Amino acid sequence: MMGFPMVQILFAGFFSLLSLPSAAILLWAAFIGFEDRSSEFLIVMAGFVFIISINAIFSLRKLIKFRSKSFAWYKAEHANHVSKNGVSCFSCGSSRIHARALMNHTYHREHFCSQCGKTLYYSPEEA
Ligand SMILES: [Zn+2]
Secondary structure, three states, X not given: OOOOOHHHHHHHHHHHHHHHHHHHHHHHHHHOOOOOOOHHHHHHHHHHHHHHHHHHHHHHHHHHHHHHOOHHHHHHHOHHHEEOOEEOXXXXXXXXXXXXXXXXXXXXXXXXXXXXXXXXXXXEOOX
Protein backbone atom coordinates (compact mmCIF):
# COMPACT_ATOMS: atom_id res chain seq x y z
CA MET A 1 0.00 0.00 0.00
CA MET A 2 1.43 3.31 -1.04
CA GLY A 3 0.51 6.93 -1.41
CA PHE A 4 -0.54 7.39 2.15
CA PRO A 5 -0.37 11.06 3.14
CA MET A 6 2.21 10.94 5.92
CA VAL A 7 2.58 14.71 5.80
CA GLN A 8 -1.09 15.03 6.64
CA ILE A 9 -0.70 12.82 9.71
CA LEU A 10 2.23 14.87 10.94
CA PHE A 11 0.32 18.08 10.30
CA ALA A 12 -2.78 16.82 12.09
CA GLY A 13 -0.72 15.44 14.97
CA PHE A 14 1.08 18.74 15.39
CA PHE A 15 -2.14 20.73 15.51
CA SER A 16 -3.83 18.30 17.87
CA LEU A 17 -1.02 19.01 20.33
CA LEU A 18 -1.81 22.72 20.10
CA SER A 19 -5.43 22.25 21.13
CA LEU A 20 -4.63 22.04 24.84
CA PRO A 21 -2.55 25.22 25.25
CA SER A 22 -4.95 27.20 23.02
CA ALA A 23 -7.95 25.90 24.99
CA ALA A 24 -6.18 26.88 28.20
CA ILE A 25 -5.66 30.43 26.92
CA LEU A 26 -9.33 30.69 25.91
CA LEU A 27 -10.54 29.40 29.28
CA TRP A 28 -8.21 31.74 31.08
CA ALA A 29 -9.53 34.66 29.02
CA ALA A 30 -13.15 33.66 29.65
CA PHE A 31 -12.99 33.06 33.39
CA ILE A 32 -10.08 35.06 34.71
CA GLY A 33 -9.34 37.59 32.01
CA PHE A 34 -6.13 39.24 31.02
CA GLU A 35 -5.19 42.56 32.57
CA ASP A 36 -3.38 43.93 29.64
CA ARG A 37 -5.14 44.93 26.41
CA SER A 38 -2.44 43.67 24.07
CA SER A 39 -3.44 40.14 25.01
CA GLU A 40 -6.54 40.43 22.79
CA PHE A 41 -4.37 39.42 19.88
CA LEU A 42 -3.24 36.35 21.81
CA ILE A 43 -6.86 35.41 22.53
CA VAL A 44 -7.87 35.75 18.88
CA MET A 45 -4.87 33.65 17.82
CA ALA A 46 -5.71 31.02 20.43
CA GLY A 47 -9.26 30.91 19.06
CA PHE A 48 -7.99 30.27 15.53
CA VAL A 49 -5.50 27.65 16.65
CA PHE A 50 -8.18 25.96 18.72
CA ILE A 51 -10.58 25.67 15.74
CA ILE A 52 -7.78 24.39 13.49
CA SER A 53 -6.65 21.87 16.08
CA ILE A 54 -10.17 20.50 16.62
CA ASN A 55 -10.43 19.98 12.85
CA ALA A 56 -7.01 18.35 12.89
CA ILE A 57 -8.05 15.91 15.61
CA PHE A 58 -11.12 14.85 13.63
CA SER A 59 -9.21 14.44 10.39
CA LEU A 60 -6.51 12.48 12.19
CA ARG A 61 -9.12 10.13 13.63
CA LYS A 62 -10.60 9.65 10.15
CA LEU A 63 -7.18 8.97 8.64
CA ILE A 64 -6.43 6.39 11.31
CA LYS A 65 -9.76 4.70 10.61
CA PHE A 66 -9.21 4.73 6.84
CA ARG A 67 -5.76 3.35 7.26
CA SER A 68 -6.66 0.58 9.69
CA LYS A 69 -9.70 -0.55 7.71
CA SER A 70 -7.74 -1.29 4.55
CA PHE A 71 -8.25 -3.99 1.96
CA ALA A 72 -5.57 -6.08 3.71
CA TRP A 73 -7.53 -5.75 6.94
CA TYR A 74 -10.77 -6.79 5.22
CA LYS A 75 -9.05 -9.77 3.66
CA ALA A 76 -7.68 -10.86 7.05
CA GLU A 77 -10.95 -10.21 8.89
CA HIS A 78 -13.33 -11.66 6.30
CA ALA A 79 -11.16 -14.17 4.46
CA ASN A 80 -14.19 -16.04 3.15
CA HIS A 81 -15.43 -12.90 1.40
CA VAL A 82 -12.27 -12.26 -0.61
CA SER A 83 -11.46 -14.67 -3.41
CA LYS A 84 -9.89 -14.50 -6.82
CA ASN A 85 -13.38 -13.87 -8.20
CA GLY A 86 -13.60 -10.67 -6.25
CA VAL A 87 -14.84 -9.23 -3.01
CA SER A 88 -18.23 -9.82 -1.44
CA CYS A 89 -20.06 -8.14 1.43
CA PHE A 90 -19.48 -9.63 4.87
CA SER A 91 -22.97 -8.64 5.92
CA CYS A 92 -25.26 -9.75 3.09
CA GLY A 93 -22.89 -11.64 0.80
CA SER A 94 -23.55 -9.48 -2.24
CA SER A 95 -20.69 -9.03 -4.68
CA ARG A 96 -21.92 -5.67 -5.92
CA ILE A 97 -19.22 -3.62 -4.23
CA HIS A 98 -18.86 -0.02 -5.30
CA ALA A 99 -16.29 2.65 -4.47
CA ARG A 100 -16.82 6.32 -3.87
CA ALA A 101 -14.41 9.13 -3.14
CA LEU A 102 -14.63 10.60 0.32
CA MET A 103 -14.64 14.30 1.05
CA ASN A 104 -11.79 16.53 -0.05
CA HIS A 105 -8.34 16.21 1.44
CA THR A 106 -8.81 12.74 2.86
CA TYR A 107 -7.40 11.09 -0.28
CA HIS A 108 -9.28 7.91 0.41
CA ARG A 109 -12.04 5.96 -1.24
CA GLU A 110 -14.74 4.07 0.55
CA HIS A 111 -15.68 0.63 -0.74
CA PHE A 112 -19.23 -0.21 0.15
CA CYS A 113 -21.89 -2.78 -0.58
CA SER A 114 -24.52 -1.42 -2.96
CA GLN A 115 -26.97 -4.04 -1.71
CA CYS A 116 -27.09 -3.25 2.01
CA GLY A 117 -24.97 -0.10 2.18
CA LYS A 118 -22.36 -1.40 4.62
CA THR A 119 -18.85 0.03 4.36
CA LEU A 120 -16.36 -2.76 3.77
CA TYR A 121 -12.98 -1.07 3.63
CA TYR A 122 -11.06 2.02 2.53
CA SER A 123 -8.30 2.48 0.02
CA PRO A 124 -5.99 5.39 -0.75
CA GLU A 125 -6.85 7.33 -3.88
CA GLU A 126 -4.48 6.90 -6.77
CA ALA A 127 -2.86 10.19 -7.59
ZN1 LIG B 1 -24.10 -6.06 1.82
